[in-house]
Amino acid sequence: MPEPMDKAYDPQQIEKQTYDYWMAQGVFEAEVNPAKAPYCIVIPPPNVTGVLHMGHALDETIQDLLIRWHRMCGDEALWIPGTDHAGIATQNVMEKRLAEEDLTRHDLGREEFTARVWKLKDEHHARIKEQLQRFGASVDWRRERFTLDEGLSRAVREAFVTLYEQGLIYRGARMINWCPRCQTGLSDLEVEHENRTGHLWYIRYPSPDGGPGLVVATTRPETMLGDTAVAVAPNDPRYAHLVGKTVLLPLQEREIPVVADEWVDPAFGTGAVKVTPAHDPNDAEIGERHHLPALVVIALDGRMTAEAGAAYEGMDRYEARAEVVAALEERGLLEKIEPHEHAVGQCQRCSTIVEPLVSTQWFVKMAPLAEEGLAAVADGRIKFVPSRWEKIYRDWLENIQDWCISRQLWWGHEIPVWYCPDCGEQICTREDPTVCPKCAGSRLERDPDVLDTWFSSGLWPISTLGWPEETPELQYFYPTSCLVTGYDIIYFWVARMIMMGLHLRHEVPFRTVFIHGLVRDETGRKMSKSLGNAVDPLLLIDEYGADALRFALLQLITHGQDLTYTPDRLVGARNFCNKLWNASRFVMMNLEDAAPDCPCGELDLADRWILSRHQRALQTVNEELGRYNLAQAADALYEYVWGEFCDWYVEIAKIALYGEDVARKQTVQTLLRQLLSEILATLHPLTPFITEAIWQRLAPEGGSLARQSYPQVDPTQISTEAEDLMAEAQVFIGAIRTLRSDLGMSPQTRVEVSLLAGSEEQRLRLLAQETIIRSLAGVANLHVLDLDEVAPPGTLGRVAAGARVLLHVGDAVDIEKEVARLVKRAQELEGKISGSRRKLDNADFVSRAPAAVIEGERVRLVDAEADLVRLQEQIQAMESLR
RNA sequence: GGGCGGGUAGCUCAGUUGGUUAGAGCGCAUGCUUUACACGCAUGAUGUCACAGGUUCGAAUCCUGUUCCGCCCACCA
Numbered sequence: 008m009p010e011p012m013d014k015a016y017d018p019q020q021i022e023k024q025t026y027d028y029w030m031a032q033g034v035f036e037a038e039v040n041p042a043k044a045p046y047c048i049v050i051p052p053p054n055v056t057g058v059l060h061m062g063h064a065l066d067e068t069i070q071d072l073l074i075r076w077h078r079m080c081g082d083e084a085l086w087i088p089g090t091d092h093a094g095i096a097t098q099n100v101m102e103k104r105l106a107e108e109d110l111t112r113h114d115l116g117r118e119e120f121t122a123r124v125w126k127l128k129d130e131h132h133a134r135i136k137e138q139l140q141r142f143g144a145s146v147d148w149r150r151e152r153f154t155l156d157e158g159l160s161r162a163v164r165e166a167f168v169t170l171y172e173q174g175l176i177y178r179g180a181r182m183i184n185w186c187p188r189c190q191t192g193l194s195d196l197e198v199e200h201e202n203r204t205g206h207l208w209y210i211r212y213p214s215p216d217g218g219p220g221l222v223v224a225t226t227r228p229e230t231m232l233g234d235t236a237v238a239v240a241p242n243d244p245r246y247a248h249l250v251g252k253t254v255l256l257p258l259q260e261r262e263i264p265v266v267a268d269e270w271v272d273p274a275f276g277t278g279a280v281k282v283t284p285a286h287d288p289n290d291a292e293i294g295e296r297h298h299l300p301a302l303v304v305i306a307l308d309g310r311m312t313a314e315a316g317a318a319y320e321g322m323d324r325y326e327a328r329a330e331v332v333a334a335l336e337e338r339g340l341l342e343k344i345e346p347h348e349h350a351v352g353q354c355q356r357c358s359t360i361v362e363p364l365v366s367t368q369w370f371v372k373m374a375p376l377a378e379e380g381l382a383a384v385a386d387g388r389i390k391f392v393p394s395r396w397e398k399i400y401r402d403w404l405e406n407i408q409d410w411c412i413s414r415q416l417w418w419g420h421e422i423p424v425w426y427c428p429d430c431g432e433q434i435c436t437r438e439d440p441t442v443c444p445k446c447a448g449s450r451l452e453r454d455p456d457v458l459d460t461w462f463s464s465g466l467w468p469i470s471t472l473g474w475p476e477e478t479p480e481l482q483y484f485y486p487t488s489c490l491v492t493g494y495d496i497i498y499f500w501v502a503r504m505i506m507m508g509l510h511l512r513h514e515v516p517f518r519t520v521f522i523h524g525l526v527r528d529e530t531g532r533k534m535s536k537s538l539g540n541a542v543d544p545l546l547l548i549d550e551y552g553a554d555a556l557r558f559a560l561l562q563l564i565t566h567g568q569d570l571t572y573t574p575d576r577l578v579g580a581r582n583f584c585n586k587l588w589n590a591s592r593f594v595m596m597n598l599e600d601a602a603p604d605c606p607c608g609e610l611d612l613a614d615r616w617i618l619s620r621h622q623r624a625l626q627t628v629n630e631e632l633g634r635y636n637l638a639q640a641a642d643a644l645y646e647y648v649w650g651e652f653c654d655w656y657v658e659i660a661k662i663a664l665y666g667e668d669v670a671r672k673q674t675v676q677t678l679l680r681q682l683l684s685e686i687l688a689t690l691h692p693l694t695p696f697i698t699e700a701i702w703q704r705l706a707p708e709g710g711s712l713a714r715q716s717y718p719q720v721d722p723t724q725i726s727t728e729a730e731d732l733m734a735e736a737q738v739f740i741g742a743i744r745t746l747r748s749d750l751g752m753s754p755q756t757r758v759e760v761s762l763l764a765g766s767e768e769q770r771l772r773l774l775a776q777e778t779i780i781r782s783l784a785g786v787a788n789l790h791v792l793d794l795d796e797v798a799p800p801g802t803l804g805r806v807a808a809g810a811r812v813l814l815h816v817g818d819a820v821d822i823e824k825e826v827a828r829l830v831k832r833a834q835e836l837e838g839k840i841s842g843s844r845r846k847l848d849n850a851d852f853v854s855r856a857p858a859a860v861i862e863g864e865r866v867r868l869v870d871a872e873a874d875l876v877r878l879q880e881q882i883q884a885m886e887s888l889r
Numbered sequence: 890g891g892g893c894g895g896g897u898a899g900c901u902c903a904g905u906u907g908g909u910u911a912g913a914g915c916g917c918a919u920g921c922u923u924u925a926c927a928c929g930c931a932u933g934a935u936g937u938c939a940c941a942g943g944u945u946c947g948a949a950u951c952c953u954g955u956u957c958c959g960c961c962c963a964c965c966a
Contacts, residue, residue, distance in 0.1 A: 012925095014925085014926075015926075015928070016926095016928085200962090200963080207966085223966080224966065225966060226966065227966085238966090270964090270965085270966095271965090271966085272965055272966085274965095275965055275966065276965090276966065279966095280965090280966050281966075282966095283966095287964075287966075288964050289964045289965075289966070290964095290966085291964095292964085349965090349966090350963080350964095363964090395893075395894085398892085398893080399892085399893075399961075399962090402892075402961095402962075403961095403962080406962090406963090494960090494961090495961095498961095498962095525960095529900090529901085562902090562914085563901080563902085565902075565903090568894070568895075569894095569959080569960085570901095570902095571901060571902085572901095573900075573901055573915080575900080575901070575914075575915045575916080576901075576902095576914075576915080578914095578915075578928075579914055579915065579928095581928060582926095582928040582929085583928090584928085585926065585928045585929090586925090586926065586928080586929085588925085588926080588928095589925040589926035589928090589929085590925060590926080591925085592925050592926080593925030593926080594925085595925095596925070597925090638902095638903085639903085642903080642913075642914095645913095645914090646913085653925085653926090654930090657925075658930095661924095665924090741932090744931060744932065745931095745932060745933085747931085747932085748919080748920070748931065748932035748933075749932080749933085751919085751920070752920090753920080753921075754920090754921060754923055754930085754931080755921095755923080785923095
């Protein structure tokens with residue numbers, strides 16, 4: 008039951024009970040419904056590594072806006088919630104916690120470790136769910152999913168086996184990115200490159216016969232222990248004599264060949280490259296071309312192997328670097344050291360510098376999948392908003408590398424492959440095998456690895472709808488309508504969903520990808536926990552309310568640009584909510600005679616004006632939402648509700664509401680109710696809580712606002728004529744207010760105004776505007792006069808279309824008092840009023856201060872001598888008229 | 890090395906296909922306890938539209954170059 012409205016909007020009380028009401032009414036629930044068009048969004052599942060941050064708040068706000076809008080537009084709108092197990096990230100969080108107890112995951116064992124992660128998941132999941140509810144997310148909670156739950160695991164299994172059977176998933180030993188700390192392979196995307204200033208070491212590799220040999224330049228001297236060749240550019244005159252010969256690898260005292268390879272850039276360094284096929288991707292390729300052996304000198308833990316030599320075995324790779332450099336220097340083989348900037352790859356999750364090394368892993372062959380993904384965007388089946396992201400997407404897919412999907416972790420989907428130790432068979436099936444199909448051996452061993460977390464995320468749109476089952480939901484809601492996410496996961500997630508959806512379900516996963524920017528702090532830095540600049544959205548909701556947070560974020564959205572969070576915006580949005588609350592309060596306080604169904608009586612200028620402006624606002628909002636210009640839609644509503652409905656129409660409505668004319672009063676009440684209802688509905692997808700709360704008070708019998716139909720434009724109510732007339736009245740009112748303000752009049756002071764029409768047409772217009780001007784500009788008496796009535800034609804100058812205003816204060820007694828005040832004030836503001844620097848005296852002021860001229864859209868206080876004379880004449884003329 | 894985005898008021902940003910005097914919010918100044926709202930009302934001040942050329946009757950907007958900032962991609966040791 009709605010309570011009476013407080014003077015200030017208090018979101019705290021209202022939001023919780025409103026969300027409970029929605030849940031109780033089941034307004035977010037969507038069903039397969041052939042009578043309606045489906046509209047579906049799958050949430051980008053938040054990681055269970057932690058709680059939601061401002062980026063999520065933005066992402067959820069956009070999705071909720073779209074979902075609520077479409078729901079009100081009559082679509083069967085389904086928003087599927089869920090969370091992501093976030094493999095490596097979550098495992099790292101758990102490992103950090105264990106480290107605080109001085110434990111590693113190996114102390115617990117796989118089973119106990121994953122049991123603990125599940126508990127961690129439960130904690131975070133509960134928190135995330137609560138946060139989503141506090142954001143007002145209108146998700147269908149009955150359909151919530153988690154990437155590791157049973158159904159989704161079945162989807163992962165089906166996808167893996169299918170791709171395996173099609174030869175698109177394979178196992179092989181290849182150069183991959185290895186994180187020595189996480190102890191797992193990584194995909195290329197999980198390696199973050201950072202430019203660092205390191206060194207370029209110049210090392211001499213002498214000839215075996217004691218000749219000078221050559222000098223190589225390297226950024227990683229420790230890898231020289233695993234060198235198996237030196238490469239030079241073909242036809243490099245400096246080295247032609249050495250190609251085919253050998254040089255002596257220092258420290259290891261091993262002879263290695265000098266080979267010629269196209270890859271070598273003769274201009275870089277010395278033009279001679281040491282080749283370490285086991286520890287550098289380029290070297291691996293050179294090694295392959297020249298059939299060079301690959302010596303593994305760095306082990307998976309980042310320490311040197313026995314192969315590196317007894318002196319280095321077991322040493323950390325960076326320790327070994329220092330030792331190698333020292334040993335070379337001692338032997339006089341270190342020619343020079345130069346500072347050198349180069350990109351260093353580090354683990355996305357723990358920032359450890361990754362080690363490229365050869366390892367046996369599972370891969371997805373991407374080229375065929377990428378081809379499908381490229382076609383879908385090229386032919387418009389999928390559209391990116393803003394479209395420039397399509398190029399980014401395309402560039403990546405066109406140069407795509409195979410995807411390493413196996414991870415040496417414990418938290419994730421286990422790879423559905425078994426090995427038979429008896430015959431070496433590799434078994435990948437939909438059902439867990441018990442015996443080897445080839446040799447019937449029963450000692451099968453499951454692959455210990457799990458899948459890259461993005462493998463399951465890539466299936467999200469199909470798996471949440473029930474795939475691989477061909478469920479009614481999948482048939483009805485797939486392809487989903489819009490995917491909303493930040494540009495930072497276009498490669499990781501968006502591209503992979505597109506490829507997986509196309510390949511496995513033979514249809515795009517969504518038709519539109521709405522890409523938004525990242526939330527940055529006031530100084531422009533990315534918000535992150537580690538930088539300590541992250542703002543907890545829940546705290547903001549506590550302080551300002553969820554609607555204010557949502558509205559502020561929507562206003563901040565720019566077209567795919569990052570957005571800067573500033574508390575100012577939030578205050579503004581909070582104030583806007585309060586404004587809406589109070590305007591609604593006012594309307595409801597004055598509705599006693601309103602007949603909701605009664606057709607309006609005769610409409611006056613202001614009525615026709617606000618109806619017209621109302622339609623314009625609806626038009627803008629509907630159009631801008633359709634173009635995903637969410638900030639423009641929000642701004643249009645802000646401007647209309649505050650700047651037009653509240654500032655003008657509500658003020659004008661008071662004339663009728665406090666007046667004697669009952670019919671007029673009813674008309675205005677009815678209009679106010681209608682307009683407010685539609686304002687609430689229009690605003691609802693942006694600020695759902697406050698609009699629902701007011702709606703329940705305004706129309707308690709009408710059910711949830713979330714299920715009302717979205718206001719559409721009625722073009723018949725648009726009146727350019729009313730808009731023009733009103734705009735003109737607003738100019739007059741503004742001019743009179745400006746004068747009053749410049750003259751320091753108190754609001755109580757009523758002024759006498761004569762509006763001099765320059766033409767008969769103008770006179771008629773002024774008559775239509777008269778009531779409004781009097782009421783809103785504090786005018787006691789407004790005389791609408793013909794030019795000829797005050798002065799002979801010509802005296803006032805050539806007043807074509809515009810009206811001229813003479814403004815003077817109250818009656819005679821008041822004038823004296825007022826003038827004394829005004830003079831004092833004018834002296835304070837000396838020179839400020841009209842730009843005149845001349846000190847004003849009494850006489851001057853009386854004659855000039857209360858007079859002004861409106862010309863077109865400008866008002867000026869008259870100060871030219873000639874004008875003064877004319878005005879004095881006019882004032883006299885007017886006074887004689889009174 | 891390649892690509893993308895941006896530089897507009899003190900701050901955060903709008904500015905659609907070129908078009909009179911470049912806008913908003915916040916902040917600032919002044920005045921208001923006006924019976925919805927001080928989370929309010931009214932009024933006001935503030936710009937070398939990064940820089941330099943060019944196209945045009947007319948450029949914040951289109952073209953060229955320069956510069957600064959941010960981001961993405963990339964195996965030059």
